Amino acid sequence: MNDRPELFRGNRIFLACIYWAFVLYVFVPLILMVLMGFKDSRFIGFPIRSWTLEWYTGVFADTEVLSTFGYSIAIAVLSTLISILVGTWIAVLLEGRKFAGRGLTFGLTLLPALVPGIISAIAFRIYARWLGIEPGMGAIVWAHAVHNVPFVVLVVMARLSTLPKSQIEAARDLGADPLITFLRITLPYLVPAILGASIFCLLLSFDDFVRSFFLGGYEPTLPVMIFAMLRSGMSPEINAIATVALVLTAAIGLWAERFTRRMNKER
Amino acid sequence: MTDPEPLVRIEGLTKHFGETVALDDLTLDIARGEFVTFLGPSGCGKSTTLRILGGFERPTRGRVILDGADVTNQPPEKRQVNMVFQDYALFPHMTVAQNVSFGLELKGMGKAEIKRRSDEILSFLELESYGSRYPIQLSGGQRQRVALARALAPDPALLLLDEPLGALDAKLRGQVQQELKSIQRRTHKTFFFVTHDQEEALTMSDRIVVLNHGRVEQDGTPEELYFRPASRFVAEFIGETNLLSGRVRGKEDDKIVMDWHGQTLRGLAPQGSPDQGEPITASVRLEKLQFHSERPEMPNAVRGRVVGKTFLGSRMAMEIAVDDVEDAMLRAYVDAETGARVGSDPVWIGWDVDSMAMLTD
Numbered sequence: 146m147n148d149r150p151e152l153f154r155g156n157r158i159f160l161a162c163i164y165w166a167f168v169l170y171v172f173v174p175l176i177l178m179v180l181m182g183f184k185d186s187r188f189i190g191f192p193i194r195s196w197t198l199e200w201y202t203g204v205f206a207d208t209e210v211l212s213t214f215g216y217s218i219a220i221a222v223l224s225t226l227i228s229i230l231v232g233t234w235i236a237v238l239l240e241g242r243k244f245a246g247r248g249l250t251f252g253l254t255l256l257p258a259l260v261p262g263i264i265s266a267i268a269f270r271i272y273a274r275w276l277g278i279e280p281g282m283g284a285i286v287w288a289h290a291v292h293n294v295p296f297v298v299l300v301v302m303a304r305l306s307t308l309p310k311s312q313i314e315a316a317r318d319l320g321a322d323p324l325i326t327f328l329r330i331t332l333p334y335l336v337p338a339i340l341g342a343s344i345f346c347l348l349l350s351f352d353d354f355v356r357s358f359f360l361g362g363y364e365p366t367l368p369v370m371i372f373a374m375l376r377s378g379m380s381p382e383i384n385a386i387a388t389v390a391l392v393l394t395a396a397i398g399l400w401a402e403r404f405t406r407r408m409n410k411e412r
Numbered sequence: 413m414t415d416p417e418p419l420v421r422i423e424g425l426t427k428h429f430g431e432t433v434a435l436d437d438l439t440l441d442i443a444r445g446e447f448v449t450f451l452g453p454s455g456c457g458k459s460t461t462l463r464i465l466g467g468f469e470r471p472t473r474g475r476v477i478l479d480g481a482d483v484t485n486q487p488p489e490k491r492q493v494n495m496v497f498q499d500y501a502l503f504p505h506m507t508v509a510q511n512v513s514f515g516l517e518l519k520g521m522g523k524a525e526i527k528r529r530s531d532e533i534l535s536f537l538e539l540e541s542y543g544s545r546y547p548i549q550l551s552g553g554q555r556q557r558v559a560l561a562r563a564l565a566p567d568p569a570l571l572l573l574d575e576p577l578g579a580l581d582a583k584l585r586g587q588v589q590q591e592l593k594s595i596q597r598r599t600h601k602t603f604f605f606v607t608h609d610q611e612e613a614l615t616m617s618d619r620i621v622v623l624n625h626g627r628v629e630q631d632g633t634p635e636e637l638y639f640r641p642a643s644r645f646v647a648e649f650i651g652e653t654n655l656l657s658g659r660v661r662g663k664e665d666d667k668i669v670m671d672w673h674g675q676t677l678r679g680l681a682p683q684g685s686p687d688q689g690e691p692i693t694a695s696v697r698l699e700k701l702q703f704h705s706e707r708p709e710m711p712n713a714v715r716g717r718v719v720g721k722t723f724l725g726s727r728m729a730m731e732i733a734v735d736d737v738e739d740a741m742l743r744a745y746v747d748a749e750t751g752a753r754v755g756s757d758p759v760w761i762g763w764d765v766d767s768m769a770m771l772t773d
């Protein structure tokens with residue numbers, strides 16, 4: 146490195162410029178959105194002459210908005226629970242085992258993540274009608290869970306593949322049957338992966354528009370509601386709602402990151 | 413071996429992994445309270461035997477009898493056998509105390525009893541101040557002791573140890589060897605120890621079983637194996653030795669007289685007696701060769717010249733070219749002072765009948 150200080154320095158400045166350009170590109174829209182939510186005017190744009198919390202108080206007073214938030218969170222939590230259960234189970238079945246058709250099983254498991262959202266949404270809609278399932282919460286939870294399972298499988302399998310076989314054998318050796326071994330050795334080892342996958346699933350579900358739109362009943366999820374509001378034009382309320390959602394998801398993401406890092410350090 | 417009821421009886425154990433024959437008709441008894449070492453080169457089937465005893469592997473053929481009961485098809489959790497793994501396999505999310513208590517909880521012991529027993533074993537292994545630490549916060553030697561504590565806690569009839577000292581540095585290794593041996597003596601437990609390190613085997617064992625290609629080469633005390641190796645493989649594998657190839661000239665009582673390039677040598681007869689004129693190999697340990705300036709009054713004596721010396725601290729390794737025998741080199745250990753005195757004059761090398769073991773190939 147010291148042989149070519151000039152070149153290296155030039156490189157570094159160049160890379161730094163690209164990096165900051167990228168950061169601006171990502172954050173400017175977010176910052177604009179947040180700022181507009183505090184602007185004391187219905188008109189979106191600069192200059193901002195005075196500030197207000199009016200839109201926020203409005204949003205928090207609006208029971209419909211609040212219940213939509215709750216609805217979206219409930220869907221996210223339920224679908225995540227299902228994906229985690231099913232995904233972990235599939236990962237444990239597939240990892241480290243050889244059987245005929247393992248490759249096929251694995252491929253089929255990953256498929257839901259690869260199908261474009263709009264196609265799977267339409268397919269789900271048709272399937273749900275055929276099965277006689279009403280559009281609504283159940284249908285959305287089901288679609289989200291199916292879509293998210295592959296991510297859980299991948300993350301949990303990756304973690305599982307690093308669990309030394311001797312850990313399992315040691316537990317068996319000390320008197321644990323396969324079930325106790327799974328609960329007391331394998332599962333604790335998987336916790337960081339399961340936690341990470343959960344956060345990912347929660348955010349995927351909370352964020353989903355297409356499936357929720359196609360499979361929803363009369364009650365909209367948050368993205369669907371925002372979409373509906375948009376039809377009557379951009380408004381500061383939307384900015385306020387979106388800002389709250391942004392803060393919420395960012396907080397969850399950051400907490401999860403810190404938590405997993407601390408856990409990794411402990412072990 | 414003649415124990416009417418050995419703790420472990422291994423009968424005709426055979427294990428195939430596809431084409432590979434890891435174990436080939438292995439039969440072996442282990443007595444109660446014995447420190448048995450399985451010694452052999454890499455891939456000879458040591459771990460496989462241990463894993464079959466632990467219940468992690470099913471043999472292709474053969475049976476394992478533990479305490480009179482056939483356990484061949486019993487899963488590991490049902491056996492009164494515990495294992496110290498090569499990588500220790502400590503549970504990273506449990507403290508030292510929790511690791512040690514794990515096996516006790518699964519035996520259905522009460523809380524108070526578990527606490528008492530785990531405290532007892534921790535203090536026995538001088539780990540009492542580490543109970544609340546996590547494995548990652550321990551040194552290699554401490555981890556090794558925790559692994560031992562965890563395996564000893566449930567009071568197994570048989571303790572299996574698969575190269576448990578492999579991860580330790582040379583100095584700590586020597587120390588832990590002594591410790592392990594003393595723990596075995598104090599607990600009166602049966603230890604089945606696996607290593608490919610012959611020095612380790614000689615230091616620690618009551619009995620050594622030398623394994624080669626999934627078969628028992630020799631089975632005996634460290635002294636027997638060292639001074640009376642039954643085969644060339646054992647002689648070469650354990651310690652350093654001089655191998656002398658010649659022909660059988662005749663027999664005298666329990667001795668074999670051999671011809672080695674015109675020299676007449678006498679050694680202990682092997683099992684089964686080779687016929688006159690048959691080729692035979694003799695093994696003489698390096699430290700059994702004695703230096704003399706005149707022809708000594710010994711059954712075996714040859715004249716030669718020192719052609720190389722290597723200083724090894726407390727002793728010296730000498731290389732001797734034997735007179736009238738082309739390409740015949742003997743190697744010998746002598747104490748450093750004797751070694752320094754020996755010059756380039758011809759010397760006589762002598763050794764006893766007892767020091768020379770005749771080998772079947």
Ligand SMILES: Nc1ncnc2c1ncn2[C@@H]1O[C@H](COP(=O)(O)OP(=O)(O)OP(=O)(O)O)[C@@H](O)[C@H]1O
Binds near residue numbers: 429432434457
């Ligand atoms: N699970 C397995 N699948 C296929 N072959 C195996 C398996 N386990 C062991 N073997 C083969 O069986 C033979 C004996 O292996 P084993 O692990 O018992 O050797 P070892 O004496 O313990 O050697 P080392 O000193 O290297 O540990 C080897 O040739 C090995 O490649």
Ligand SMILES: [Mg+2]
Binds near residue numbers: 458
């Ligand atoms: Mg091995």
